[in-house]
Each structure stands twice: as C-alpha cells, then as structure tokens.
Amino acid sequence: MKANKTSTPYLFLSPALIIYGVTVLIPILGTFLLSFVHWSGFGSFQFAWISNFTRAFTDSVFIHSLGHVLLYIVATLILEVAFGLLLAGIVTSHKSLNKYRVLFFIPVLLPTVVISVLWRSILNFDYGLLNGFLRMIGLGNFSHIWLGDSNFSMWAICLISGWNFSGFYLAIFYAGLQRVPGEIVEAAKLDGADEKTILWKIKVPMIRRITEIAALICITGGIQSFDLFYILTGGGPFHATEVPTTYMVQKVFQDQEVGYGAALAIIVTTLVVVVGLIFSRMRRKNQVSLEY
Amino acid sequence: MKLNKFAQRNFLILAVTSSFLVIPNYVSNAGDQVIRIAQENFAATQFKVFKDAAAIYEKANPGWKVDLVQQDGALYESIGETNLLKGNNSPDAYFDWIGAGSNLRFQQGFGSDIAPYLAKSKLTTYLSSSVLSRGQLNGKQQILPFSSDVSNVIWYDTDEFKKYNLTPPKTWADLIAICAKFKAAGKTCFSIGNKDKWVAGNFFAHLYSRTIGDDLYGNILSLKSPITDPKLATALGYITDLVKKGYVNSDVNAINDQEAETKFFNNGGELLPMGSWLIGIAQDQAPKKHIDFFNLPAIPGGLGDQSSVLGTTTGYIFNAKSKHLDQVTKFFEALYSPQITKELISAGYSPLTKDATISSQTALEQKLVVMFNKATHIVPPPDTGYGQKEADALNSATAEMLGLVKTPNAALTEAAAALKTK
Numbered sequence A: 001m002k003a004n005k006t007s008t009p010y011l012f013l014s015p016a017l018i019i020y021g022v023t024v025l026i027p028i029l030g031t032f033l034l035s036f037v038h039w040s041g042f043g044s045f046q047f048a049w050i051s052n053f054t055r056a057f058t059d060s061v062f063i064h065s066l067g068h069v070l071l072y073i074v075a076t077l078i079l080e081v082a083f084g085l086l087l088a089g090i091v092t093s094h095k096s097l098n099k100y101r102v103l104f105f106i107p108v109l110l111p112t113v114v115i116s117v118l119w120r121s122i123l124n125f126d127y128g129l130l131n132g133f134l135r136m137i138g139l140g141n142f143s144h145i146w147l148g149d150s151n152f153s154m155w156a157i158c159l160i161s162g163w164n165f166s167g168f169y170l171a172i173f174y175a176g177l178q179r180v181p182g183e184i185v186e187a188a189k190l191d192g193a194d195e196k197t198i199l200w201k202i203k204v205p206m207i208r209r210i211t212e213i214a215a216l217i218c219i220t221g222g223i224q225s226f227d228l229f230y231i232l233t234g235g236g237p238f239h240a241t242e243v244p245t246t247y248m249v250q251k252v253f254q255d256q257e258v259g260y261g262a263a264l265a266i267i268v269t270t271l272v273v274v275v276g277l278i279f280s281r282m283r284r285k286n287q288v289s290l291e292y
Numbered sequence B: 001m002k003l004n005k006f007a008q009r010n011f012l013i014l015a016v017t018s019s020f021l022v023i024p025n026y027v028s029n030a031g032d033q034v035i036r037i038a039q040e041n042f043a044a045t046q047f048k049v050f051k052d053a054a055a056i057y058e059k060a061n062p063g064w065k066v067d068l069v070q071q072d073g074a075l076y077e078s079i080g081e082t083n084l085l086k087g088n089n090s091p092d093a094y095f096d097w098i099g100a101g102s103n104l105r106f107q108q109g110f111g112s113d114i115a116p117y118l119a120k121s122k123l124t125t126y127l128s129s130s131v132l133s134r135g136q137l138n139g140k141q142q143i144l145p146f147s148s149d150v151s152n153v154i155w156y157d158t159d160e161f162k163k164y165n166l167t168p169p170k171t172w173a174d175l176i177a178i179c180a181k182f183k184a185a186g187k188t189c190f191s192i193g194n195k196d197k198w199v200a201g202n203f204f205a206h207l208y209s210r211t212i213g214d215d216l217y218g219n220i221l222s223l224k225s226p227i228t229d230p231k232l233a234t235a236l237g238y239i240t241d242l243v244k245k246g247y248v249n250s251d252v253n254a255i256n257d258q259e260a261e262t263k264f265f266n267n268g269g270e271l272l273p274m275g276s277w278l279i280g281i282a283q284d285q286a287p288k289k290h291i292d293f294f295n296l297p298a299i300p301g302g303l304g305d306q307s308s309v310l311g312t313t314t315g316y317i318f319n320a321k322s323k324h325l326d327q328v329t330k331f332f333e334a335l336y337s338p339q340i341t342k343e344l345i346s347a348g349y350s351p352l353t354k355d356a357t358i359s360s361q362t363a364l365e366q367k368l369v370v371m372f373n374k375a376t377h378i379v380p381p382p383d384t385g386y387g388q389k390e391a392d393a394l395n396s397a398t399a400e401m402l403g404l405v406k407t408p409n410a411a412l413t414e415a416a417a418a419l420k421t422k
Helices: A008-034 A051-056 A060-093 A100-109 A112-122 A129-136 A153-178 A182-190 A195-206 A208-224 A227-232 A244-254 A258-285 B005-029 B044-060 B073-086 B100-107 B115-119 B129-133 B158-163 B172-184 B198-212 B214-221 B230-244 B257-265 B278-285 B325-335 B338-346 B354-358 B363-374 B388-402 B408-420
Strands: B034-040 B065-071 B093-097 B144-157 B271-274 B291-294 B309-318
Touching (some): A153 A227, A182 A195, A227 A244, B044 B325, B044 B338, B065 B073, B144 B363, B198 B388, B257 B271, B309 B363
Parallel strands (some): B034 B093
Antiparallel strands (some): B093 B309, B144 B291
C-alpha cells in the first residue's frame, strides 16, 4: 500500500504533538505569560510588566537560594560525579570488587521520599544513629542537630545526595570504562603502567565525553533539585537550605503569588538552558579527543 | 474531501487518541448525583463517623452519594484546598477555619450565603444562634460552624508533676520556676517541634497577644499596624530568655510536631505546647500516659486579656459553584444530628451542636470545652486566623528567636521586608 497523501505523516505525528503541546508547550507558554502579572491564583490578573523579575534580583532569599544551589552543585560534582568515577575506576580495576556495584547502586533505586525519611531518622538529634554512634564511642561532644543547624544542614544534604546518586554515576562510568579497548590497557601494562596510571592517564581521558555528560546531568539536575531539600528541611532552618525550587513552591502555593513564582521558574529554566548551551559550545570547541 | 483507506485509518487513530484526552472530563462531570465534601484527613475512627453520617444521608436520599474528599492537613492548608477549588470537580462544601482565610474564599467567589438553606432545614434546631453567629460576616452566614479547637495549651505529664511536686503555673514566673526545676533534674522543659513553624508560631502568638494587647496583635497580623512595633520586639524577648536558659529542646527548628509529641510521650520533654487534638493522638500513641494541660499563664504587665484562649472555630463553606447545595444541606443535617454528634465526641471532636453539651465527653475534653466557652477573649492563631503571608512573616521571626540567630528587632525588620514585597 502506498501512502500518497502529504497529510499522512502529520496525522501520525499529531497524537504525540497534541500530548506534547498540552503537557509541555502550553504550560511553558502559560508560565512565561504569568511571569508578567500579579495573580493570586484566583480572580483577575494585574499586569506587572517586568516587576516580578526585578523583584527576584533584589530578593535576598532568592539570591541566597542561587548561592545555595551553586554550593550544592559544586559539592555534588565532587561527591557524586568524581566519587562515582573513582568508584567505577576501582571496581573495573579489581574484578573481585565487581559484586559491590549493586550495593552502590541500591540507593539510586530507592524513592527520594524513603531516602529522606531514612536520613531524617539517622540524623535525628535524640535517637538518630549518627549521634548514637558518636555518643557510643565517646565522641558525644560532636553530636549535633545536623538538619536544624544552619551551619550544617546544607552540608548534610550534600552528603546525603552524594550517598544517593554516586551509584548512578558509578553505573554510567562503569559502562564507559568497560568499553575502553583491552589492547590499549594491555599495551600500557606491557609498558609498565600500574592500575592507577592506567585509570587516570588512559581510561579517564578516553571517557571524557561521558564525564562531560555526567557533569551536565549533575549541574542541570542540581539547579532543578527539589525533593531532598523539601522533605529533609523544607528550605530551613531560616532559609539556610532554601533553593530556587523550594522558594518557588512557597511563593506560589503558600503565599499565592503565582506571577512571582512563575518569574522565578522562568529564571531557573533560563539558567538550565544557558548552562546546557555553554556545555554544548564547549564540547564543540573540543572536538579533538582521544575518545574511541 | 474523499479519504483513502489509509488516511481514514489515520483519522480513526487520531480520533481515538483525542478521545482519551477529552472523554474523562465529560465522564467526571456527567450528570452525577454525588455531593463532594472536602476537608483535612481523618483518623480512622473519625472517618467512620463521617461515613456513618453519609450512610444516613444516602438512605434518606436514594440515588445520591457522598464523596468524602480528604487530604493531609498541611497539604490541605497550603495548596490542597486551593487546588480542589480550582479543579473541574470542585467540592460542594469544604472545611475551613473561621477567619481571614474563609473570608478570602468568599471574596474569591467560592462561598455561598448559607442563611437561605439554614432557614429551610433542621440545622437551626441543632445549632444555637450564638454558635451560628460565629460564622457570620458582612451580613452573610459565610460558614456553618462545626467544632471549636483550642489551638494551643501546654500539656504535661501529671505523674511527672507529682514526682517533682509541681502544680500548674498561674503566672509566667511560675512557669519559669517549673522549667528551672526540670532543668535542675537534668530534664528538658519544653518539647517543641517547629520545623513547619506553626507550633511555636501558635504558642508564642498567644504570648504576643497577652503581652502587647489583643488589638495590637490583630492589627499587626491584619497589616493595620507595623510588625516592627517595639512592643512586639519586647514580647519576642521572652523567647530569647527561654532559649538562653536552656528550657527549650535544642532541635526545636529541626523536628516537626509529631517528633516533638513522641519526645513528650517518652519524657524527652516535660511540657508540650499543642492544640486540643492531642487528646486523640495521646489515646492512640501513649494510652498509658496521664496527661493534663494548662492555659498560657498570665504575663506580668501584659496588655492583653490574661484569661484569653488561643482558639478557632472550624466549619464548612458551601461552594457557590455547586449545583447541589440543597443536598449538601441535607448531608449536614445528618452530620449534625444527635446520633452523629455522640459519635463525633467519641472520636475526639468538639462539635458545637446543642446536643454536644449533654453528651458524654472525657474529662479532658470537657475541661477544654469549658475553657473555650468561658474564655473572655478568643485569640485567633496566625495561620488560620489571618493571611498566610502575614502568618509566615511572624512565625519566621518566632523561629529565628528560637534559633537565636537574630535579635528581636532584626527578626521583625526582616518580617516587615517580607511583608512589603508583593
């Protein structure tokens, strides 16, 4: 049978386009338009021109939330990506450690709510495992209100995030490292290179593209991070762990400032897009690579 | 236009796919004989009472069904109620707290004057005119009063009080003396779970109204007076004093209300500021613990009513968008009936019906009702009595005092800045 109608491909595409339009494009357009109004979620709009955006850049809580997310990204690049790469290197270098891959990957399989509740219990001041352990070994002075102290809460979340997602990057890097041709590794060994040298001088440079993608996932995911922060601390104490997404939820749903929340959403989305563009530009510039 | 078979099939696929997007909307709205009642989530025993009321209604009105929509309390108060009302299937009647929030719903067009429905129902025989008047504003019966909640008292373990030879305090100085005694015994005086800000927010809001005066308290939260009022800054100083003396659990801003309750039930804190609903929670979680409560003691030199009670009246708003308000009225006749009133009391509610006063209540419930009814002034809590933004600004200042991260003046300046940005 010959499909001779020019409309046929569009007909096939239309269900997907309709769903994509309704669930993605229209909400994005709607959010963009809402960012230019004052609206409580009910009743009529009040045109705000760009005042929601100018307010965002003078809102100390929002500015600080950007700082927090930057700190979180830097920390998770180390605790998730770098640590995941290190783990993958160790696991691929020593065959006997292969079975531990599953153990590192288990946290990735757990829902964030479960992880958050679990860590809230572990870090509880009174009955938490961490403080209990510190007291047991005579270091009770170091026991702390980990999630309730503005000096510690951000670091606690970064560590939990590292524990949660390093297994994900381990899986990515493990797959990449497995693809490094055996002959190259063998040749290096014949030249007298040890496992450490092979990992850092040969394997890691050969999976640079994968590392870049992992870093991009970590950075853009960091900007959009929400669930761990919301459940563990709710942005507190005193906005010490406030990130743009938790602040957005507070503004839209609690304070019913839908227009301002939409402006924050647009700013965060723009940030994600800009980071993505910078990354792709950098990748295009560095086309020459050792990668297989 | 004539289509070949291939194109006809494509159109069929498109039509079927589109129908998946469109049909559910029609199905859900299709001429139903269902009334939807929305509110915060129930405990199992409380849900059973509402189901019983629904069963009475459904039996008396064949063909009609009651859909009890329940949501987590914090969710309902923050985004749940709003989302339900904005949805296509908005509830016919919904739970709310009498105050600025319920008035706002009316302004938003989600409230119907209940008076005409009351006039032709049995509800006026179940509720006294004084109770009904609590739900009246701007000449309209905005809300159908349901129960009274004491939003904050201070709970204690009677065995612990006996052990340390203590009696409920009459003044703030007495309360401090009790805390000093507990501290000397190596115990934490207050167990407060303020992660979500409303627990200490309620407790200290009562202290603020007692200290600065009920009118100024109301004016500040209604934005008629500046939040930076020096009297309020002085009142915030009471918190600094409590914290510096070590009378409040150090993880106050890290744990939530439930964790603080667990602490209290396990003697990890001797005094628990919490509302009347603790009775039901204690029955479930610590049935062997002997608890009692006292109202916030008098503040020396306080400008407010020193026998006031922090409380609120809850009730139901009839949704102006509903087409079934006659049926809704009939459901509430069942819910407010003497039979269901008895069940509500057994489930831990404090209903406002006339029968509630002659029904059997536990000693603690009776004591709370008497305290509420005898109060010369009812102070509305920040979160349910006023706007969310105003409540959050004051509650955040309270939290900062508890964390000793700001001076009272700095905390209130920050609160004022937060209120300005709109």
